[in-house]
Amino acid sequence: MTNKMSEEIQHHLDSLETKGHELVIESHILTDRQVPVLLCYPKGATKLPVVFLNHGTTGDATSMLPIGLPLAQAGFFTVLVDARFHGRRRLEHFNETFFNRAMYKRLYLQMLLDTVDDISAIIDDLQMDERADAERVGISGISQGGFVSFVAITREKRIKAAAPLVASPDLTDTWGHSLPFQELESDLQEEILRHSPLRNYEVIPPVALLVQNGNADPVVPVGGVRKLNEYLKELYKEMPERYRYIEYDGRGHETVYEGSERPNIMREEVIDWFRRFLHSADGAGIFDKNE
DSSP: OOHHHHHHHHHHHHTSOOTTOOEEEEEEEETTTTEEEEEEEETTOOSEEEEEEEOOTTOOGGGGHHHHHHHHHTTOEEEEEOOTTSGGGOOTTHHHHHTOTTTHHHHHHHHHHHHHHHHHHHHHHHTTOTTEEEEEEEEEEETHHHHHHHHHHHHOTTEEEEEEESOOSOTTOOOTTSOOGGGSOHHHHHHHHHHOGGGGGGGOTTSEEEEEEETTOSSSOTHHHHHHHHHHHHHTTTSGGGEEEEEETTOOSOSOOTTSSOTTHHHHHHHHHHHHHHSOTTOSTTSOTTO
16 A cells, blocks of 8 residues: 555545444455555455445546445445546546547447446455455446446446436446547447446346436536436336435535535435445344445
8 A cells, every 4th residue: 555545545434434343444455456455344344235436537546535435334234446547547647548539438338337347356255255245236427437337237236225426327428538429339329228237227227326416517527317217217116115316406516515414415316226225124233224
């Protein structure tokens, strides 16, 4: 663990109310895919539900500590992942390479698919880890990490609950760094359409899915989640408690609403969602789910 990473972790620990639970934070390179992660969990963890957390573009695993630590405190075994091309495996000349307009969509798709495959490999390894229950797996992420979450629930069926934040299931959307979809090479268009969660929405149920977006987001438009909402309302009509879409009026590409009565409302909703759908009836491990 680098000094910078240690300082970042300590900063977040210092700002966290511990509620008497001692947390363990470990830095590892996992699986034969060499995936850099931070593991956060309460001391004495036994068969706790697992939550994968995924950061935004240009970020790294440490940027998910503000939600990873409270989740660990709430009784989850949290896995904070460095996405492909990011963090401890950051591309050389990152901005010039990753944000190259002609290459961005291709690299972005590769990043999404490879990161989801990394997560699948970690789930495989966690089958043998007594601290974690690999039968109860959730996933969340912010912005790019939310895109990872959407893709993951269409490809990895062991994920039981998901809570993407300020993200979209529509991979055809044009973002500031990329060419318009219709200007991309035909093979790339086909690949994007094949893997876009919006085109694969029928495989999402029965995942317990919570989606949260601001409707004034200039970075990730809400069009994609609104379309998905129309599709999923029908698919979840026999189990409506397992799907929820929250749209925050006037909010942009942010997950903390400074100055509001509940600045961390998005994070609180995520934790409550995973408590509801990943904790067992008896409270799971050493924690009571209503604590």
